Amino acid sequence: xxxxxxxxxGTAWKEDRTQALVELALEQGFRGIDTANQRxxxxxxxxxxxxxxxxxxxLVRREDLFLQTKFTFQNGQDHRLPYDPSAPISxxxxxxxxxxxxxxxxATMDSYLLHGPTQRTGLAAEDWSAWWAMExxxxxxxxxxxxxxxxxxxxxxxxVGKARVKPAFVQNRCYASRGWDRGVREFCTANGxxxxxxxxxxxxxxALSHPDLLRIARxxxxxxxxLVFRFALAVGMLPLTxxxxxxxxxxxxxAVKSSLEPREVxxxxxxxxxxx
Numbered sequence: 001x002x003x004x005x006x007x008x009x010g011t012a013w014k015e016d017r018t019q020a021l022v023e024l025a026l027e028q029g030f031r032g033i034d035t036a037n038q039r040x041x042x043x044x045x046x047x048x049x050x051x052x053x054x055x056x057x058x059l060v061r062r063e064d065l066f067l068q069t070k071f072t073f074q075n076g077q078d079h080r081l082p083y084d085p086s087a088p089i090s091x092x093x094x095x096x097x098x099x100x101x102x103x104x105x106x107a108t109m110d111s112y113l114l115h116g117p118t119q120r121t122g123l124a125a126e127d128w129s130a131w132w133a134m135e136x137x138x139x140x141x142x143x144x145x146x147x148x149x150x151x152x153x154x155x156x157x158x159x160v161g162k163a164r165v166k167p168a169f170v171q172n173r174c175y176a177s178r179g180w181d182r183g184v185r186e187f188c189t190a191n192g193x194x195x196x197x198x199x200x201x202x203x204x205x206x207a208l209s210h211p212d213l214l215r216i217a218r219x220x221x222x223x224x225x226x227l228v229f230r231f232a233l234a235v236g237m238l239p240l241t242x243x244x245x246x247x248x249x250x251x252x253x254x255a256v257k258s259s260l261e262p263r264e265v266x267x268x269x270x271x272x273x274x275x276x
Contacts, residue, residue, distance in 0.1 A: 008238065011033065011044075036072055074092075094137070111145045113149045116150030151172065197237045225255075231269075
């Protein structure tokens with residue numbers, strides 16, 4: 001699958017439960033899986049075991065799935081590195097990508113993301129080295145799309161301005177208190193980039209308990225969580241969920257099939273004052 005589904009299942013922070021939870025997500029109907037070759041927070045090999053088991057069972061085919069993983073710099077890793085830390089950054093990217101293909105048991109990746117720049121402002125030489133290496137993987141055909149995560153607007157503008165292959169995706173933690181990352185989202189929309197939002201629930205407890213959101217949720221017979229995922233789609237966002245509950249998995253998948261009125265979308269977008 002080249003194009004992503006409407007919602008992705010995120011696999012961070014699941015450790016020994018990773019395989020079972022990814023299998024459960026696939027059973028419930030998820031076809032997009034997000035992971036990273038960062039053993040500190042992800043167990044990518046267990047994601048691959050879950051995929052292999054689901055394929056063996058006849059539950060899914062590889063072509064039914066949208067698989068996304070990431071290259072993580074050493075400052076975001078622990079001691080379990082998927083590359084030689086003394087090697088050039090370009091080689092580290094190549095080694096990490098090859099390791100991801102092995103972990104996931106696939107020949108190609110649907111999406112490959114830079115897990116985040118090395119610094120908070122601007123892009124360093126190491127960031128560009130990693131991006132050029134990712135572009136080479138893209139041109140090889142082994143990664144169908146590439147993108148970046150944990151990036152601010154200034155960094156994204158720099159990347160789009162200089163990159164030979166523009167990012168297809170931006171994946172950010174999305175805060176209602178910051179206008180649901182409005183500036184980055186607007187730039188993505190203007191440049192044909194799909195914005196992926198994560199921590200939509202865990203980062204937004206104030207929004208989830210806001211009277212206006214609760215009222216809109218009741219009017220649609222949805223939970224606040226379902227409404228946030230539906231809102232995300234309405235503003236052009238590709239949401240991630242990392243729920244460990246089968247019932248919530250089903251509810252999240254159902255939510256993305258519903259619709260909202262434009263005025264309701266506007267109300268949710270402005271629940272908590274955020275910068276424009």
